[in-house]
Amino acid sequence: MTEATVRPGALHELSIPEAGRLLRAGELASVDLTRAALDRIARLDPALHSFIRVTEESAVRRARAADRDLRGGVDRGPMHGIPYALKDIFDAEGVPTTNASWLCAGHVAEADSTIEARLRAGGAVGLGKLTTFEFALGGPSFELPFLPARNPWSAAHIPSGSSSGAGAAVAAGLVRAAVASDTTGSIRGPAFHCGTVGLKPTYGRVSGHGARALSHTLDHFGTLSWTVADTAALLQVLAGADPRDSRTAGTPPPNYLGVLDRGVAGLRIATAPGWYADDPATLPEIHSGVARALGLLDDLGARVTEVTLPPYDLFNACGRIIFAAEAFANYENLLRRHPKSFARYTYQRMMPGAGVAAADLLRAYRARERLTRALDEIVFGHNDVLVMASGQTTAARWEDFPADWPPPRLVNDMFAIPFNVTGHPAVQLPIGFAANGLPIGLHIIGRAFDEATVFRVAAALETELAQRHRRPPEPDPGS
Numbered sequence: 001m002t003e004a005t006v007r008p009g010a011l012h013e014l015s016i017p018e019a020g021r022l023l024r025a026g027e028l029a030s031v032d033l034t035r036a037a038l039d040r041i042a043r044l045d046p047a048l049h050s051f052i053r054v055t056e057e058s059a060v061r062r063a064r065a066a067d068r069d070l071r072g073g074v075d076r077g078p079m080h081g082i083p084y085a086l087k088d089i090f091d092a093e094g095v096p097t098t099n100a101s102w103l104c105a106g107h108v109a110e111a112d113s114t115i116e117a118r119l120r121a122g123g124a125v126g127l128g129k130l131t132t133f134e135f136a137l138g139g140p141s142f143e144l145p146f147l148p149a150r151n152p153w154s155a156a157h158i159p160s161g162s163s164s165g166a167g168a169a170v171a172a173g174l175v176r177a178a179v180a181s182d183t184t185g186s187i188r189g190p191a192f193h194c195g196t197v198g199l200k201p202t203y204g205r206v207s208g209h210g211a212r213a214l215s216h217t218l219d220h221f222g223t224l225s226w227t228v229a230d231t232a233a234l235l236q237v238l239a240g241a242d243p244r245d246s247r248t249a250g251t252p253p254p255n256y257l258g259v260l261d262r263g264v265a266g267l268r269i270a271t272a273p274g275w276y277a278d279d280p281a282t283l284p285e286i287h288s289g290v291a292r293a294l295g296l297l298d299d300l301g302a303r304v305t306e307v308t309l310p311p312y313d314l315f316n317a318c319g320r321i322i323f324a325a326e327a328f329a330n331y332e333n334l335l336r337r338h339p340k341s342f343a344r345y346t347y348q349r350m351m352p353g354a355g356v357a358a359a360d361l362l363r364a365y366r367a368r369e370r371l372t373r374a375l376d377e378i379v380f381g382h383n384d385v386l387v388m389a390s391g392q393t394t395a396a397r398w399e400d401f402p403a404d405w406p407p408p409r410l411v412n413d414m415f416a417i418p419f420n421v422t423g424h425p426a427v428q429l430p431i432g433f434a435a436n437g438l439p440i441g442l443h444i445i446g447r448a449f450d451e452a453t454v455f456r457v458a459a460a461l462e463t464e465l466a467q468r469h470r471r472p473p474e475p476d477p478g479s
């Protein structure tokens with residue numbers, strides 16, 4: 001879609017840079033962009049349950065302020081006048097942060113999280129809070145104060161992961177960009193299963209101050225969006241050191257939007273099919289989709305090399321021990337005082353951390369150091385990015401989740417947790433659809449703090465694969 005062909009009903013199809021150019025040219029107002037999004041949420045979200053709370057009044061107020069600033073020659077950056085939404089673990093002053101839990105039902109944030117503060121300072125327009133699993137954990141549950149989000153491609157399937165509301169909202173065009181968290185894959189899972197772009201930045205690239213902690217050394221804070229350019233624009237505003245979060249690094253972010261058209265000629269691409277190629281549970285469409293993407297990169301001038309990574313199970317075991325111990329430590333007091341106030345899945349996933357010994361946790365931390373070094377040596381010692389499948393199959397059905405956790409092994413396990421363990425930046429890119437009509441995706445992983453090269457590869461593939469305008473059918477609000 002070009003800017004010249006934009007219709008009011010198609011505003012949700014504009015990328016952030018496209019909308020930004022129209023805003024700066026005076027051909028579009030943030031108020032119109034915001035009202036169009038609010039109208040779409042009101043019309044479609046009753047069937048999707050992607051929003052926990054819509055902040056309509058403040059959104060219109062912020063949009064009007066953004067328009068006044070632009071008319072007065074004040075440009076606050078790439079997100080100026082652009083609507084977004086937050087996963088409901090991030091504080092926004094005066095707005096409830098529920099964490100989708102009965103335990104937080106009465107909590108109203110007294111101050112902005114760093115992420116919200118940076119977006120507000122950047123002139124962006126917050127539309128509200130998005131559905132999550134309880135404390136960004138657990139699983140799809142009907143025991144929480146809010147209904148779980150639905151996959152916009154099929155109501156019979158889950159959106160996957162605790163950032164499920166963000167995945168559903170972005171895919172359905174309710175919002176073009178959302179901010180979420182990823183501890184074991186909760187950004188990239190919903191992005192994969194809802195067909196959006198999902199970014200887990202380098203550990204420490206984006207501040208988690210004012211976000212509910214789950215696992216201090218695995219939590220990453222990133223984005224789900226409709227295009228790679230949207231992702232780059234949002235990270236440009238969010239990235240940077242924060243004295244209130246000791247995890248953040250002082251590495252200054254480059255101009256992410258400025259690298260998107262550089263292409264991939266001369267880049268060295270590693271691929272590692274060993275984690276999934278010989279597993280019969282991996283869909284043939286995923287095999288062929290990854291092969292096609294690698295072929296396109298080769299045609300565009302990149303050099304593709306196959307590498308052998310340490311076994312996936314080593315990364316997974318290391319991450320699960322760290323996750324269990326840290327999550328339990330964060331919630332031990334609540335678990336002891338209010339065990340029956342947790343949803344069943346959340347309680348069952350947190351309590352095993354009580355049995356992780358200090359020696360086991362220390363061994364897991366040391367294993368993480370070894371695995372990170374191995375990834376850097378095997379892949380990034382000779383290559384610029386790693387390209388592989390995001391997961392084995394499409395979104396699970398609701399009926400696959402029994403009353404108790406864990407459910408039987410689901411073959412849609414994401415290959416996500418290894419890069420939470422190592423902290424490398426990773427993007428999930430939609431690459432097409434399986435025979436059942438559900439999205440499939442590709443994982444692009446880069447060197448620490450080199451999101452820019454990941455974006456170059458993702459942008460080149462996005463252009464070649466031409467998936468951007470394939471939206472899910474609009475749901476029936478009465479369903």
